[in-house]
Amino acid sequence: MKAGVPLKGRVFIIGLGLIGGSLALCIKAEHPKAKIIGYDINKKQTRLAAMLGVVDEVAEEIETGAAEADLILIATPVKKIETMIEQLCHLSLKQGVIISDAGSTKVEIVKKAACLRDKGYTFVGGHPMAGSHKSGVQAAKSILFENAFYLLTPETDTDPEALESLKMWLKGTKARFLQVHPAEHDYLTGVISHFPHVIAASLVHQAERTSRTQSLVTRLAAGGFRDITRIASSSPHMWKDISLHNKDVLLQLFTDWQEEMARVANMLRAENEEALLQYFSRAKQFRDEMPVKEKGAIPAFYDLFVDVPDYPGVISEITGYLAKENINLTNIRIRETREEVYGILVISFQTEEDRERAEQCIRHYTNYETSTGI
Numbered sequence: 001m002k003a004g005v006p007l008k009g010r011v012f013i014i015g016l017g018l019i020g021g022s023l024a025l026c027i028k029a030e031h032p033k034a035k036i037i038g039y040d041i042n043k044k045q046t047r048l049a050a051m052l053g054v055v056d057e058v059a060e061e062i063e064t065g066a067a068e069a070d071l072i073l074i075a076t077p078v079k080k081i082e083t084m085i086e087q088l089c090h091l092s093l094k095q096g097v098i099i100s101d102a103g104s105t106k107v108e109i110v111k112k113a114a115c116l117r118d119k120g121y122t123f124v125g126g127h128p129m130a131g132s133h134k135s136g137v138q139a140a141k142s143i144l145f146e147n148a149f150y151l152l153t154p155e156t157d158t159d160p161e162a163l164e165s166l167k168m169w170l171k172g173t174k175a176r177f178l179q180v181h182p183a184e185h186d187y188l189t190g191v192i193s194h195f196p197h198v199i200a201a202s203l204v205h206q207a208e209r210t211s212r213t214q215s216l217v218t219r220l221a222a223g224g225f226r227d228i229t230r231i232a233s234s235s236p237h238m239w240k241d242i243s244l245h246n247k248d249v250l251l252q253l254f255t256d257w258q259e260e261m262a263r264v265a266n267m268l269r270a271e272n273e274e275a276l277l278q279y280f281s282r283a284k285q286f287r288d289e290m291p292v293k294e295k296g297a298i299p300a301f302y303d304l305f306v307d308v309p310d311y312p313g314v315i316s317e318i319t320g321y322l323a324k325e326n327i328n329l330t331n332i333r334i335r336e337t338r339e340e341v342y343g344i345l346v347i348s349f350q351t352e353e354d355r356e357r358a359e360q361c362i363r364h365y366t367n368y369e370t371s372t373g374i
């Protein structure tokens with residue numbers, strides 16, 4: 001196997017959702033001669049995956065897809081990854097097959113995969129640290145993992161050649177591989193991903209309770225609330241499984257958080273201005289210093305803010321100018337922070353260069369104020 005040479009072979013992907021679908025697209029882009037076979041329990045997802053060209057073939061059951069595979073990737077919710085591993089353990093797989101997963105937790109999965117390693121197969125836990133609140137193969141895209149960290153949890157006895165081979169298969173993700181211990185993985189992702197998801201959901205619950213008596217709350221929930229709760233729109237099945245898998249870490253983080261909230265409540269009760277100022281300043285400083293230009297704890301979206309008059313058609317006006325200049329955008333939305341005056345249009349781009357070109361383009365065609373927010 002030579003570095004940089006496209007691989008041929010059979011890749012079997014179990015779970016054709018956002019992540020499985022995106023991995024399929026990345027592998028196909030880098031290794032066009034590879035055959036991608038997909039399996040999903042939801043036949044609508046498999047049909048859609050085939051229709052969108054995300055997979056070359058659909059397997060009706062795990063056995064047929066796994067039999068001749070050179071690479072098997074499991075991208076179902078994490079508790080189902082355990083079930084899939086159990087099933088694979090009972091099958092006779094190809095000599096030299098590499099098995100990996102994309103689950104958001106690692107300790108339980110790696111433990112379960114011992115049966116594969118006992119049978120002489122290579123299993124390496126994996127976790128591409130990028131994603132979205134969207135689910136399903138319809139949201140899959142080949143650029144999802146670009147510049148993100150791709151965490152791998154090989155064992156001390158993992159064959160280094162097999163590990164290299166896995167990285168070559170995944171080269172099209174354009175992610176940065178990082179090896180971590182499963183327990184370290186679950187603690188870190190608990191802090192920067194899993195616990196924040198619980199908090200986001202709890203904030204939505206709080207607003208929902210208020211909305212029962214005060215209907216205005218949903219209309220007023222604009223910028224800040226939307227930013228901090230976006231991830232509460234993620235798949236409930238996925239987060240139920242992640243929470244159960246990372247229960248111990250989450251329970252510890254709940255305790256830490258409750259202690260911290262008690263401290264903040266005390267500062268407030270005592271009207272301790274200095275302590276409150278310090279609390280917010282230290283958070284701002286640490287957050288501002290985080291590496292926003294790489295995908296990681298904070299995903300890199302290159303947002304451009306455009307101060308536009310709030311009239312119907314303004315979005316198509318702006319997208320028209322961008323299309324004229326062949327500038328790709330990834331998202332566009334109105335941020336409703338002000339009543340009956342101008343609106344802020346937020347346009348997201350994949351790269352800083354696209355954002356710069358867009359800013360020049362909008363300045364050229366209009367007299368709307370623009371800002372990158374940095």
Ligand SMILES: NC(=O)c1ccc[n+]([C@@H]2O[C@H](COP(=O)([O-])OP(=O)(O)OC[C@H]3O[C@@H](n4cnc5c(N)ncnc54)[C@H](O)[C@@H]3O)[C@@H](O)[C@H]2O)c1
Nearest residue numbers: 015017018019041042075076077078103104131132135136
């Ligand atoms: N969404 C993210 O941001 C993100 C990022 C990195 C890793 N992950 C992890 O990747 C995995 C997949 O997440 P996703 O966002 O693609 O979810 P998704 O809901 O988009 O896709 C999961 C797919 O798995 C299928 N599935 C469920 N049970 C199955 C079974 N028994 N057999 C076969 N298929 C089954 C579902 O039908 C669905 O199509 C999860 O383990 C998640 O923790 C998610």
Ligand SMILES: O=C(O)C(=O)C[C@]1(C(=O)O)C=C[C@@H](O)C=C1
Nearest residue numbers: 104128129130131132133193231
């Ligand atoms: O951007 C989002 O919507 C995500 O929730 C992505 C996110 C995260 O928490 O960072 C979610 C779970 C994955 O395991 C990795 C990435």
